[in-house]
Structure formats: C-alpha cells, structure tokens
Amino acid sequence: MLPRGRPRALGAAALLLLLLLGFFLLGGHLASFPCALPPRVPPDGRPRGAAVRDPHPQEDHGGHNRSDCVLPRPLPPKCELLHVAIVCAGHKTSRDVITLVKSLLFYRKNPLHLHLVTDAVARNILETLFHTWMVPAVRVSFYDADELKPQVSWIPNKHYSGLYGLMKLVLPGALPPDLARVIVLDTDVTFAADIAELWALFAHFSDEQVIGLVENQSDWYLGNLWRNHKPWPALGRGFNTGVILLWLDRLRQAGWEQMWKLTATQELLTLPATSLADQDIFNAVIKGHPALVRPLPCVWNVQLSDHTLAERCYLEAADIKAVHWNSPKKLRVKNKHVEFFRNLYLTFLEHDGNLLRRELFGCPSPRPPEAERLQQALAQLDEEDACFEFRQQQLTVHRVHITFLPHEPPPPRPHDVTLVAQLSMDRLQMLEALCRHWPGPMSLALYLTDAEAQQFLRFVEASEVLSARQDVAYHVVYREGPLYPINQIRNVALAQALTPYVFLSDIDFLPAYSLYDYLRASIEQLELGSGRKAALVVPAFETLHYQFSFPSSKADLLALLDAGSVHTFRHHEWPRGHTPTDYARWREAQAPYRVQWAVDYEPYVVVPRDCPRYDPRFVGFGWNKVAHIMELDAQEYEFLVLPEAFTIHLPHTPSLDISRFRSSSTYRGCLQALKDEFLQDLSRHYGAAALKYLTALRQP
Structure with missing residues (x-):
C-alpha cells in the first residue's frame, strides 16, 4: 500500500504535468529558452541540439557570457503587424533580399510590413x-536611398557595401x-x-535600452x-x-x-575610415x-565568415534561429x-515562392482590388x-523578377532596336x-x-559570351x-524594352549578322519616327540541318535556298503563316514593299515599343502571334517587307504544347474557343x- 499522503502528491504532480504540457502545446505562442543541457555534437559533425544561452547574457569577470535558466516568453499576438527594414541596392542584392524574404515567409505566423530602402x-x-x-498579409513600403545618401556620404568607408552600408544609421529618421x-x-x-520570436524580445528591453544586438563572433x-590592426572602439568583442x-x-x-x-566625427579624427560601415559606428556609440x-541570444545572428567563432554559440544551442552569411564569399566560408x-x-534560394502565397488563417487582411477580382474570377470557373x-x-498571375542579372541600359538613340523574345530552360x-x-x-x-533560375544564373556566369x-x-x-x-511571357519582355523600337522574334531564330545595323538604318530612312505606323517584316526561313554554315549575306542565303539547305519558314506545315510576305518578290526586291494582311499571317516584325501587347488568353500552342498581327492590322499598321533582312x-x-496540340482534339477545340472569343472581343x-x-476566317 502507498502511504496516505502519496495519492495527493501524485495528483498534484499530474496536475503540474498537465499544466506544463498545455504550456508546451502553446509553443506557437511562446518563445522558449530552456535551461542548459550538456552540449553534444553527433559523429557527422553537424550541430544538433543542447543548451541554449541566456537570452540576456551578462559578462563574467573573464569576459565570457554565462548562461542562466530563463522562463518561456510570450510571442506577440497572432495578428500583430511586425515591421522589418532592409537596405538593398542593385541587381545581386535584390536577389539576396528575395531569399531572405522567402525564409521569413516560410516560418511567419504574423502579418509583415517590409520597409525597403532601395536605389x-x-x-x-x-x-x-x-x-x-x-x-497575403504582406505590405511593402519603399524609401529612396538617394535621398538619404547626403546624410552619410561624409563618412569615409572602406566596406564593400559603400554608402548603402551606412544607411541603417539613418533609419530612425527615414522611417x-x-x-x-x-x-x-x-x-x-x-x-x-518564426521572426515573431525575435520581435518578442522587445518586451524585455529595459526603459533605457533602445538597440538589440548579438555579440560579434569574430575577433575583429x-x-x-x-x-x-586598429579597429573602432567597442565593448569587448563588440556587436554585429x-x-x-x-x-x-x-x-x-x-x-x-x-x-x-558626434561619435563618428570624434572617432574620425584618429581613424581614417570605417572598415565595417554602420557596425563600427554603432559599436562606438555603444x-x-x-x-x-x-544583448540578444547569439542564435539570432549566427555569423558565418572566414574567421567566425559562431560554433561556440550553435554547438551550445538547442536550435539556430538566423544564419548571417556576413562575407562576400558567401558559401565559400571556412567553417567545418x-x-x-x-x-x-x-x-530557400530554390524554394517555390508560389507556395508562400498562403493565407494567415484567423488574421483577416484585405486583399488588393486586383487580387480580389482575380479570386472572384477563379471562383467562377467550372472545374x-x-x-x-x-x-x-x-x-x-505569375511572379516576375525583371533584370534578374546585372544590366546596363543602352544609351538613348532615336532609331535603336531591342530584340524581344521568350524562352524556357530547354532552349537555354x-x-x-x-x-x-x-x-x-x-x-x-x-x-x-x-x-x-539558379541553374540559369550559373549558366550565364560560366559563359564567356553571355x-x-x-x-x-x-x-x-x-x-x-x-x-x-x-x-x-512575351509581354514581360516587351514591357521591359527600353529602345524606341522592338524586333519581336523567337528564341529559336538567328537573325542575319548585319540585321541590327540594317534595321536601324531602315527605320531612319523610312522616317518611322515621324508618326508613320508601320510594322517592318523580317522574312523568316528555316534549316533542318543541325550543322549549318550561316549565310553572311542575302546572296549567300539565296544560294542555300536554291540548293535546298534552307527553306521558307514552315512552307510545308504552315504556309499560310508566311506566304503573304511574298518570297518570290523578296528575291528581287531592292526597296521595301508593302504587303496586305491575310488569314493566319504571323511574320516577325519590327514595331514601335508602344505597340499593342500580345493577347494573354493564348496559352500553350497556337494562334499567339496570329492574334497579335491581326491587332496590328486593326490599328492600321502597314506591313513593309525589308529587302535585305532575314532570320x-x-x-x-x-x-x-505542340505535341499536345497535335495529339489532342480537346486541346484543339479549346484553342478554337479562344479564337472565337478573341474575334468577338476584336x-x-x-x-x-x-x-x-x-x-476572311469564314472563307474556306
């Protein structure tokens, strides 16, 4: 038999266990920092689990942080709006921001407001x-970095981030x-x-504390x-x-x-410049x-660089909250x-961003009008x-990342032409x-x-030509x-063209070597800039040979045409698409000549940049260019065939998609339905x- 008092003690223990279990199940609303456990590293060397540092480390007499046991901390309310500021400039940094935001969105349970200071x-x-x-539940505000530059441009800075690396200093005034x-x-x-766990640490600032930072994990x-080596002043190891x-x-x-x-001015009397940009000045002020x-728990800024001591943090930590690749060498850091x-x-770099378009259940957030209309239209579809x-x-609505790689816009020229095309991975x-x-x-x-997209990035970087x-x-x-x-996709490329004229091509066509210069000269000679609405037709040809010596002139092309190595484009499969170009006349032509629109005509043309956009209802294979040429004709563009041009x-x-078109009567029937709707709208x-x-379309 148990002693009489034992059941009561067991009941109290069971109640305590239930309370602790309930506390644990509320983990979505608690940021917990458990007591220290013996650190361990598994045989594979990958850090897993054990003790967590005190989120409020205090220095002992030896200058090291000590860990104390602390109670769990409440997270902010589920629907509280969390604010995040990021300074970003240029093409590469824009890609980095997207990876960062993906990681935020993956874990977040709160609405976010992103404040982006950008060039x-x-x-x-x-x-x-x-x-x-x-x-859903993400707001974005932009702030002009150029307007903030005068506030920090007086500070000499040797850091690779340049002026943008100093702009965190002016955020209190800019936001x-x-x-x-x-x-x-x-x-x-x-x-x-979840970034809400980091936000929750605001609740533990004292009345005097205004800046939360993780200790610097390098020896700098x-x-x-x-x-x-003479760094800027800092407390101990300083803060990152x-x-x-x-x-x-x-x-x-x-x-x-x-x-x-005032601090920066005083330090610059004896120091030539900042080496670590804003970090030097923050540390000097502190x-x-x-x-x-x-001081914040080190797990919120595990710093990876060539001389990191971050391992001391994450080997003692139950989990890692945020990794900071604080080196321009990124993944090549020397860390085991x-x-x-x-x-x-x-x-997160390769994570499908479409999967992050998820609602925050229980947090009503109004959709933009465009998103609301889209949702209603999708709801009306019959599955x-x-x-x-x-x-x-x-x-x-597809996510679009314009100028994915560094790009220098062409200098303004009155008759310049941009080649516009689209492609997928199999045409790279x-x-x-x-x-x-x-x-x-x-x-x-x-x-x-x-x-x-990352494979494409590596492909371009490895290509001397590209x-x-x-x-x-x-x-x-x-x-x-x-x-x-x-x-x-075509409309995205067309919208981003910056020259007055565009050559609407396809990626599987190679233009004549001289075509770029010839088109610019033709635009000038035909005085298209004077308001004349014309579409310049570039005659299209094809070869079936994978090993092919490209003609250097029209005369060379005609010789290949006569020899049967080159044919007019789709002359067997789809002659209606290009017959109106009148190739017989083109052979002898010395000057541009006008042709008339005809059913299914789809030439490759040069038009002003503000031409009609392609009709987005045409997806997959069929009639996508035909509809566009028809609309050009409806807007009274004249079609002028250029005598020396070819592709x-x-x-x-x-x-x-072409395989599906050829094999599926349902596919072809749906395309016909799209044609009928387009003609009604026209x-x-x-x-x-x-x-x-x-x-014309009703005629046999």
Whole structure:
C-alpha cells in the first residue's frame, strides 16, 4: 500500500504535468529558452541540439557570457503587424533580399510590413516582384536611398557595401515617425525560425535600452588580427549589426542622430575610415553609452565568415534561429559545418515562392482590388469544363523578377532596336549563338522554376559570351500552371524594352549578322519616327540541318535556298503563316514593299515599343502571334517587307504544347474557343473595321 499522503502528491504532480504540457502545446505562442543541457555534437559533425544561452547574457569577470535558466516568453499576438527594414541596392542584392524574404515567409505566423530602402534599380525590381507575388498579409513600403545618401556620404568607408552600408544609421529618421519598433536585417541573413520570436524580445528591453544586438563572433574588435590592426572602439568583442532590434521612438527621444554623428566625427579624427560601415559606428556609440544596448541570444545572428567563432554559440544551442552569411564569399566560408548551413540557404534560394502565397488563417487582411477580382474570377470557373486549365492559366498571375542579372541600359538613340523574345530552360543553349548574331540590346523573358533560375544564373556566369554582355536584360517569369503562358511571357519582355523600337522574334531564330545595323538604318530612312505606323517584316526561313554554315549575306542565303539547305519558314506545315510576305518578290526586291494582311499571317516584325501587347488568353500552342498581327492590322499598321533582312529558324525537339496540340482534339477545340472569343472581343473593340476578319476566317 502507498502511504496516505502519496495519492495527493501524485495528483498534484499530474496536475503540474498537465499544466506544463498545455504550456508546451502553446509553443506557437511562446518563445522558449530552456535551461542548459550538456552540449553534444553527433559523429557527422553537424550541430544538433543542447543548451541554449541566456537570452540576456551578462559578462563574467573573464569576459565570457554565462548562461542562466530563463522562463518561456510570450510571442506577440497572432495578428500583430511586425515591421522589418532592409537596405538593398542593385541587381545581386535584390536577389539576396528575395531569399531572405522567402525564409521569413516560410516560418511567419504574423502579418509583415517590409520597409525597403532601395536605389532605383532595386526598387524597380522589387516593386514588380512583390506586385506580382501577391503574398497575403504582406505590405511593402519603399524609401529612396538617394535621398538619404547626403546624410552619410561624409563618412569615409572602406566596406564593400559603400554608402548603402551606412544607411541603417539613418533609419530612425527615414522611417515613418509613428513607427515605434522595427527589426533591421542585412540582406545575407537566412531565417530558421518564426521572426515573431525575435520581435518578442522587445518586451524585455529595459526603459533605457533602445538597440538589440548579438555579440560579434569574430575577433575583429579585439584588435589582434594583424600588426597595427586598429579597429573602432567597442565593448569587448563588440556587436554585429546584421540583425538589429531598434526601438525607434526611444531612439528619437534620446537624440540618436546627434549621438551617432558626434561619435563618428570624434572617432574620425584618429581613424581614417570605417572598415565595417554602420557596425563600427554603432559599436562606438555603444562603447560610450552601454546602457543603450540589449544583448540578444547569439542564435539570432549566427555569423558565418572566414574567421567566425559562431560554433561556440550553435554547438551550445538547442536550435539556430538566423544564419548571417556576413562575407562576400558567401558559401565559400571556412567553417567545418558550412555544408549544414549551405543546405539551409539553398532550401530557400530554390524554394517555390508560389507556395508562400498562403493565407494567415484567423488574421483577416484585405486583399488588393486586383487580387480580389482575380479570386472572384477563379471562383467562377467550372472545374468540369474541358477547357478549365486554359481558363485557369489565363487568370494566373505569375511572379516576375525583371533584370534578374546585372544590366546596363543602352544609351538613348532615336532609331535603336531591342530584340524581344521568350524562352524556357530547354532552349537555354541557343542564347550564346543569339548573342553572337545580335550585337544590340535584348530583352529576354525566361519561364523558369525557382530552382531553374539558379541553374540559369550559373549558366550565364560560366559563359564567356553571355557574361560579357551587359546590354541583355533577362527577366524571370516563375513557372506556375500546366500550360505555357507564351503571350504573358512575351509581354514581360516587351514591357521591359527600353529602345524606341522592338524586333519581336523567337528564341529559336538567328537573325542575319548585319540585321541590327540594317534595321536601324531602315527605320531612319523610312522616317518611322515621324508618326508613320508601320510594322517592318523580317522574312523568316528555316534549316533542318543541325550543322549549318550561316549565310553572311542575302546572296549567300539565296544560294542555300536554291540548293535546298534552307527553306521558307514552315512552307510545308504552315504556309499560310508566311506566304503573304511574298518570297518570290523578296528575291528581287531592292526597296521595301508593302504587303496586305491575310488569314493566319504571323511574320516577325519590327514595331514601335508602344505597340499593342500580345493577347494573354493564348496559352500553350497556337494562334499567339496570329492574334497579335491581326491587332496590328486593326490599328492600321502597314506591313513593309525589308529587302535585305532575314532570320533563320534552327531545328530543335518539339515542345510539350505542340505535341499536345497535335495529339489532342480537346486541346484543339479549346484553342478554337479562344479564337472565337478573341474575334468577338476584336469586333466589340474595333466595330465595323473588324468585320473583314470575321469574313476572311469564314472563307474556306
């Protein structure tokens, strides 16, 4: 028998266990930092589990942090809006921001407001991206970095980030005055936990504390890295500013602007420049005002670099919250666990961003009007409709990342022409040849998954031909849906062309070597800039030979044509598409000549940049260019065939969509339905002028 008092004790213990279990199950609303356990490293060397440092480390007499047992901390309310600020400039940093944001969105359970301080390049990229990403419960505000530059341009800085590396100093004045708190992140941070846990640490600031930072994990501020190494002043090892909690209203009340400027001015009397940009100045201010800083748990800024001591943190930690790749060398850091961190980074680099378009259940957030209309249109679709996937694909809004790679816009010239085309991963090998044939600017849209976008990036960087071209703008349209949205992709490339005229081509065509110069001269001679509405037709040919000596002139082309090595484009399969070009006349022509529109005509043309866009309802294979040429004709463009111009189609395997078109009567029936709808819309828009199209199409 148990002693009489034992059941009561067991009942109390059971109640305590139930309370603890309930406390644990509320883990989605608690940020816990458990007591220390013996650290352990498994045989494979990858850090897993054990003790967590005190989130409020205090220095002992030996200068080391000690860990105490602390109670769990409540997370912010589920629907509280969390604010995050990021400074971003240029093409590469814009890509880094996207990876960072993916990691935030993957774990987050709260609405987010992103405050992005950008240059013009990054703003153009990120505005388009977030507009097309359409992530629920995410707001984005932009701030002009050029307006902030005068506030920091007086500070000499040797850091590779330049002036942008100093701009975190001016955030309290740049961000809205009613914004009280913000998390500030470097672009090379990857999250491995819910950012709400980090936000929760604001609740543990004392009344004096205004800046939350993690201790610096390198030896930089100890001043012993090399002879005569003289870093800026810092408390002990100093603090790293890759992750910062800023209590903005307190900073403003404390006179932050005067404080950091006075400190920087004084230190620059004896130091030539900052080496670590804003981090040097933050640390110098904290050295003089130590009460301002709130030390944060090291797991919120695990710093990976060539000389990191971060291992001391994460080997003692139960989990890692945020990894900071604080080195321009990124994944090449000298760290024996780098493969572990590399895999975390690559997870989000290649993660399908479409999967992050998820609602925050229980947190009502109004959709933008465009998203609301889209949702209503999708809800009205009939899933039993045989053409459901065509309807759905037309309504899909694809994420768009414009100028995915560094791009230098062409200098303004009155008759300049941009080659516009689209492609997918299976046509990537055609890019180098195209760059050799067309020396002018290009705007190319690529339909890729997130993982394929990284393969494309590596492909370009490894190519001497492609990496040398800064006048080629690549725009990634992220893959979503079963059908190839060809006209939507074309419209992205067309919208990003910066020259007055565009050559609307396809990626599997190689233009004549002289075509770029010839087109510019023709535009000038025909005085198209004077208001004349003309579409210049570039006659299209094809070869079936994979090994092919490209003709250097029209005379060489005619010889190949006569020898049977080259044919007029699709002369056997689809003669109606190009017959109106009148190739017999072209052989003898010495001057441009006018041709008339005809049913199914789809030439490759040069038109002004503000020409009609392609009709986005045409997805997959069929009628996508035909509809566009018909609309050019409806707007009274005259078609002028250029006598010395030509482009040649190269052989390749057929696309999935053309195979489906050929094999599926349902597919062909859906295409016919799209044609009928297009013609009805054309009649409504152009009235009696569109009757000729209906009449012509009814003729056998």
